[in-house]
Amino acid sequence: MKTLQVNIVTPDGPVLETEADMVIATTETGELGILPDHIAMVAPLKIGGLRVQKGDSTDVVAVHGGFIEVRPEVVTVLASAAETADTIDVARAKIAENRAKAKLQAEKDEKELRLAELELQRAINRIRVGEGKF
Known part of the structure; x- marks a missing residue:
């Protein structure tokens, strides 16, 4: 094959x-x-x-x-x-997820909101892959 x-x-x-x-x-x-x-x-x-x-x-x-x-x-x-x-630090990714969620709730600037959304997406992706839940 x-x-x-x-x-x-x-x-x-x-x-x-x-x-x-x-x-x-x-x-x-x-x-x-x-x-x-x-x-x-x-x-x-x-x-x-x-x-x-x-x-x-x-x-x-x-x-x-x-x-x-x-x-x-x-x-x-x-x-x-x-x-x-196998190289993802899931605990660190969860901290980044919480930090991004806090930014999303506190931020008012459109550009900063978009950056926080991307940060959250990356953290969630790392958690899912690191935990094998993909």
Whole structure:
């Protein structure tokens, strides 16, 4: 059976380099399932978990935006930040979630509200991936 080469890269360097049977990503237009020999494309990613399936196992990576580039045998994710489930500090993510919720309740400035919303989305994403509830 054919596989895909999967590369997840951030400005800090590579996060994951592996082979997979299937990749499932959350793009701006919805979920996208990618199998070997998929048509070439590029799509913007939403904050969410990127699932990398190989056999009976699935690895989930918390991706905080960016782009996915798909070629027939290679999937490359260029993200501003990404973390594998085993590297996420869930307790720290919960603190960030509470801090973002407090900002949302206290803030009046439109720009600051949007930043707090994004902060909350990232924290929730990290918690879900870190706890395996994706």
